[in-house]
Structure formats: C-alpha cells, structure tokens
Amino acid sequence: MGFEKFGEISYTAETKVADFVKHLEEGEIAATKCKACGKLYFPPRADCIDCLTDDMEWIPLSGRGKLITYTTAYFAPAGFEAPYTLALAELEEGVRVFTRMSKDAKQDEIEIGMKVKLVPVRLADERITFELKNT
Amino acid sequence: MSNRVAIVGVGQTAFTRSCEVSIRELCFEAFKEAMGDVKNLSPKEIDASIICSAPEYDKQRSPAGLIAEYLGLNPQPTFLAEAICASSSVGTRIAWSFIHSGLHRVVAVVGFQKMSELTSEESQERMLRGGDIMWESPFGSMMPAYYAMFARAHMNKYGTTEEQLAKVKVKSGTYSLMNPKAMYQKETTVEKVMDSKVVASPLKVFDCCANADGASCIILANEDLAKKISDTPVWITGLGLASAPLSLTSRKTVSSLSCAVEAGKQAYKMAGLKANDVDVAEVHDCFTIAEIMAYEDLGFCKRGEGGRLVDNKETYIGGKIPVNVDGGLLSKGHPIGATGGSQIRTIVLQLRGEAGKTQVGNAETGLVHNIGGIGLYGAVMTFGR
Numbered sequence: 297m298g299f300e301k302f303g304e305i306s307y308t309a310e311t312k313v314a315d316f317v318k319h320l321e322e323g324e325i326a327a328t329k330c331k332a333c334g335k336l337y338f339p340p341r342a343d344c345i346d347c348l349t350d351d352m353e354w355i356p357l358s359g360r361g362k363l364i365t366y367t368t369a370y371f372a373p374a375g376f377e378a379p380y381t382l383a384l385a386e387l388e389e390g391v392r393v394f395t396r397m398s399k400d401a402k403q404d405e406i407e408i409g410m411k412v413k414l415v416p417v418r419l420a421d422e423r424i425t426f427e428l429k430n431t
Numbered sequence: 432m433s434n435r436v437a438i439v440g441v442g443q444t445a446f447t448r449s450c451e452v453s454i455r456e457l458c459f460e461a462f463k464e465a466m467g468d469v470k471n472l473s474p475k476e477i478d479a480s481i482i483c484s485a486p487e488y489d490k491q492r493s494p495a496g497l498i499a500e501y502l503g504l505n506p507q508p509t510f511l512a513e514a515i516c517a518s519s520s521v522g523t524r525i526a527w528s529f530i531h532s533g534l535h536r537v538v539a540v541v542g543f544q545k546m547s548e549l550t551s552e553e554s555q556e557r558m559l560r561g562g563d564i565m566w567e568s569p570f571g572s573m574m575p576a577y578y579a580m581f582a583r584a585h586m587n588k589y590g591t592t593e594e595q596l597a598k599v600k601v602k603s604g605t606y607s608l609m610n611p612k613a614m615y616q617k618e619t620t621v622e623k624v625m626d627s628k629v630v631a632s633p634l635k636v637f638d639c640c641a642n643a644d645g646a647s648c649i650i651l652a653n654e655d656l657a658k659k660i661s662d663t664p665v666w667i668t669g670l671g672l673a674s675a676p677l678s679l680t681s682r683k684t685v686s687s688l689s690c691a692v693e694a695g696k697q698a699y700k701m702a703g704l705k706a707n708d709v710d711v712a713e714v715h716d717c718f719t720i721a722e723i724m725a726y727e728d729l730g731f732c733k734r735g736e737g738g739r740l741v742d743n744k745e746t747y748i749g750g751k752i753p754v755n756v757d758g759g760l761l762s763k764g765h766p767i768g769a770t771g772g773s774q775i776r777t778i779v780l781q782l783r784g785e786a787g788k789t790q791v792g793n794a795e796t797g798l799v800h801n802i803g804g805i806g807l808y809g810a811v812m813t814f815g816r
Contacts (some may be wrong), residue, residue, distance in 0.1 A: 299565070303568075303569020303570060304569055304570060304571060305568075305571075306567070306569050307560065307564040307571055309566055309567065311565065338567040339565070339678070339680060340682070349751060361725060364584065364685060365580040365581070365583045365584040365587070366580065366583060366630045366632065366684050367576050367579035367580050367582075367583060367632055367633075367634075368577075368632045369571065369573065369575075369630070369631045370628070370629050370631065370632070371555075371573075371575070371630050371631070372555075372571055372573070373555035373556045373558070373571060373573045374553060374555065374556040374558040375556070376571035376698075380570075380571060381568060382571070382572060382576050382580065382631075384580060384679050384680070389484045392679070392680040392681075393680060393682070394444060394563075394566060394567045394570065394571055394572070394678070394679050394680050395571050396571075408583065408584070408587040409587075412745075417567055421520050425569070427569075
C-alpha cells in the first residue's frame with residue numbers, strides 16, 4: 297500500500313517502490329539506483345534489468361530537464377477533466393518522465409526543447425503528484 | 432513436401448458504429464464469407480480456430496469457446512489470441528506456425544470486437560489503461576494523446592505539417608467511397624479536417640479512427656490442401672512480429688515506432704523482399720500520424736519524408752506505393768480484434784485481382800502492417816500470389 301495516493305487517479309496500490317510517494321511528500325523526486333552496476337532508473341524500478349538484483353538505493357533527482365514532446369488534451373477519459381497538457385521530458389540525469397505540464401504554463405510558451413523543472417504537487421484528499429514547470 | 436502456408440479464405444462483416452447483433456453472430460457472418468471462398472471444406476474439417484479480441488470489451492468471459500461452438504468448430508482446439516489492435520495478426524502468425532510445423536492442415540483465425548456496448552468514455556478509460564497504469568495513466572493519458580505526442584515530435588524533427596496529416600485522411604475518404612464495408616463512406620477536404628474539433632493537439636477528430644463493431648475471418652491451409660480447396664491461394668511470404676516498451680519513458684524515439692521497424696526487417700528478410708518490391712500495402716492508420724510514421728518505418732520513403740509522400744500522392748493508386756486503398760482504419764473504423772484480419776483480407780483481394788474499383792494494377796506483392804496499442808506490438812506480414 298502507499299502508491300494509491302499517486303497521481304490524479306491511481307490504478308496501482310501495491311508496489312515495491314511505494315516509498316517514492318514518501319520521498320515526494322518530503323519534496324523530493326527520487327530515482328532508484330542499482331547498488332551493483334550503478335544504473336539509474338526513473339520512473340523508479342525495484343529490480344535491475346541488467347543485474348537481476350533488487351538491491352537498490354533511492355537517489356534524489358535535480359528535476360531539471362528539457363521538453364521532448366507534448367500535447368494538450370481537450371477530451372478526457374472517464375474520471376479526468378480536460379483540458380490538460382501531457383508532456384514527456386528528459387531530465388539532466390539522462391532519464392525521462394511522463395507527466396502533465398503545470399496549468400501555469402501558457403500554451404504559446406510551450407515548445408519542444410524548452411527547459412522545464414519537475415516538481416512535487418499536492419492534490420486534494422491527500423493525493424500527491426508531480427508536474428513540469430517551465431523555467 | 433513443401434510447407435508453404437496459404438490464405439484460402441477471407442471474410443469480413445461491414446464495420447459499423449453499432450452492429451445490433453451478438454458477438455457470436457457477428458463472427459459467424461465473417462466466417463461464412465471466408466468459407467464461401469473454399470471448395471469442399473466443412474467446418475468439421477478445420478483443425479483449429481484462433482479467436483482474436485481485446486477481451487476488456489467483452490461481456491462474455493473467454494469468448495473463444497462460445498464462438499468456436501457457434502461456428503461448429505467443436506471439438507477442435509480453440510483459444511484466444513490477444514495483442515490489442517494487433518490481435519488477429521498475432522492469431523495469423525500462430526496459425527502459420529501450426530500449419531508450417533505440420534501440426535494442423537487448416538486453421539481459421541477469427542477476429543472481432545463489439546465496442547458499441549461501451550460508451551465513448553468507457554472505451555477511453557480502457558484505452559487509458561493501455562498505457563503504463565503506474566506511471567502514465569494517472570495523468571489522464573489516452574490513445575489520441577500518445578499519438579498526438581508522436582505527431583508533435585515528428586513535426587518538430589522533420590517539419591511535417593498538420594496539412595500533411597490531413598492529407599492522409601483526405602486519401603482515406605477518397606477510397607472509402609469504394610468500400611461498401613467501411614463505417615464512413617465520405618470524401619473530405621484538408622480544410623474540413625483542419626476545422627474539425629481538436630482532440631489532443633495537434634490531432635483533431637478527423638485525424639483519429641473511430642471505435643467500431645465488426646469481425647474478420649482468415650482461413651489458412653498447407654500447400655497440398657490449399658491447391659485442392661482454392662483456385663486462388665495467396666501465400667504468406669514474410670512474417671515479422673516485435674515488441675517495444677509500453678512506457679514512453681523507456682523509448683529511444685517518439686517519432687517512429689521501433690516495433691514496426693523491427694517487424695518490417697524480419698518480414699522483408701524472410702520473404703527476400705525490399706520495400707520497393709511491395710505493390711500494395713495496408714498500414715495501421717489508427718491516427719493520421721501513424722500512417723506517416725508507417726511509411727518511414729517500412730522504408731517506403733526516407734525518414735522524415737512521410738509527409739511529402741502523401742503530399743505528392745505517392746500512396747494513391749497510380750503512385751509509387753498505394754497504401755490503405757480500402758480507406759484504412761480512418762474510414763473503415765477500428766474494431767480492435769478484427770482489424771488485422773480486415774487488412775489481410777484487403778491484401779488477399781488485391782493479389783487475387785478481386786479488389787474492384789480499388790484494384791492496383793498487376794499487384795503481386797502485398798504487405799500488412801498492424802500495430803498493437805501505442806506501439807508496443809508491431810506485426811508486419813508480406814504476401815505473394
């Protein structure tokens with residue numbers, strides 16, 4: 297348990313990386329790092345794909361990155377309220393994140409390649425997520 | 432003894448917004464049409480059936496058993512093959528393996544989907560869960576949004592324009608008028624596509640295919656039997672199937688589908704073909720951008736030139752490589768489990784010379800490109816006379 301608080305709507309409660317939410321609540325975007333080979337995983341994985349080990353440690357990320365691609369959805373699946381902008385960004389540590397752009401970001405300011413920062417955001421009902429701000 | 436595998440029968444229902452029949456009856460209609468292609472073959476002589484569907488749309492649990500019963504295919508083996516939108520291509524691959532190995536002589540592949548039992552929002556919710564449910568679905572991702580992100584990346588990298596995307600739909604509309612089984616049989620213009628409501632920028636309603644009800648059926652046989660029961664066997668010459676990460680964060684590129692590139696390479700290698708040997712192709716145009724990426728992923732043009740290929744009408748009949756001359760998913764509609772079988776049917780009719788007004792002159796080599804979900808499964812198959 298613990299992961300059910302993540303995102304607008306969560307479809308997963310149980311995961312070995314549920315502590316990601318605790319780090320997020322403390323203001324930290326955390327990745328996992330394999331203690332054997334040093335490979336960094338984000339979104340965090342509990343198991344190293346190369347070493348087949350689960351001996352991992354949490355590593356905070358800077359959150360700084362650049363936008364790879366995005367879309368603004370004007371039609372939403374059941375349970376979500378459009379419009380919102382979905383984005384894929386590459387962080388300076390070389391990992392990628394899929395999330396929303398902050399509602400503060402103006403449509404005409406969003407462009408591929410722009411600098412962004414991934415930050416934790418608290419939602420209603422003790423839910424928590426992260427989003428990209430333009431910097 | 433040769434162990435080539437032929438397609439001896441093809442069938443498809445009309446694809447509609449709401450079929451108003453049960454799934455067993457829908458499948459029967461496609462099966463009956465496919466059986467009409469073969470001589471002296473009763474259902475009892477079909478060695479196995481492979482039923483293809485995305486089961487989250489089905490009220491019936493384990494629909495394969497029910498459908499095999501209704502088609503008169505008991506006590507032969509039957510089971511479900513699932514790879515979302517690529518289900519019936521995967522079913523065809525399994526059937527090929529059964530026959531090529533000598534285990535079975537003749538196999539029926541039946542694909543279907545009845546999507547009208549769900550509301551559009553319920554469908555989107557299922558498609559939402561077609562992304563990574565831990566790290567992507569919680570943000571409200573959905574099929575059009577993923578392809579919109581591919582489109583945005585492609586436009587930024589190569590200068591592809593929204594007008595070029597619209598031209599894929601215009602081509603689809605042109606050929607839809609000649610396909611009585613298409614859900615939409617209507618011409619359109621670049622202006623109408625551009626003016627349609629934005630779903631997920633830059634994709635608009637007309638850039639997207641629609642949910643549909645429909646079924647398809649492909650009957651495959653070994654060479655000896657194929658020559659006895661069919662005057663017009665079409666041979667499977669190349670088979671490719673590949674996977675790619677479900678999560679966008681794990682992909683190296685978002686302006687191409689790596690599973691399609693890999694599956695294409697496999698199919699071309701097995702068939703001993705190159706992209707420019709293909710006379711007619713069916714590609715998975717679930718969105719307009721998907722067709723443009725397919726041109727490039729299959730080598731019909733250089734990377735980044737997909738938009739210009741449709742600009743220059745090179746994918747129309749008479750062009751360099753006619754693509755989706757049955758209207759494609761954009762006009763036919765996309766009953767998920769039935770789509771691959773429908774694409775195969777179109778290519779088989781082309782190679783038999785039975786494609787009517789959309790016949791590509793002297794078509795000898797055909798290709799099907801069928802993608803599952805947001806590009807996690809890619810199937811490419813080649814066919815010859």
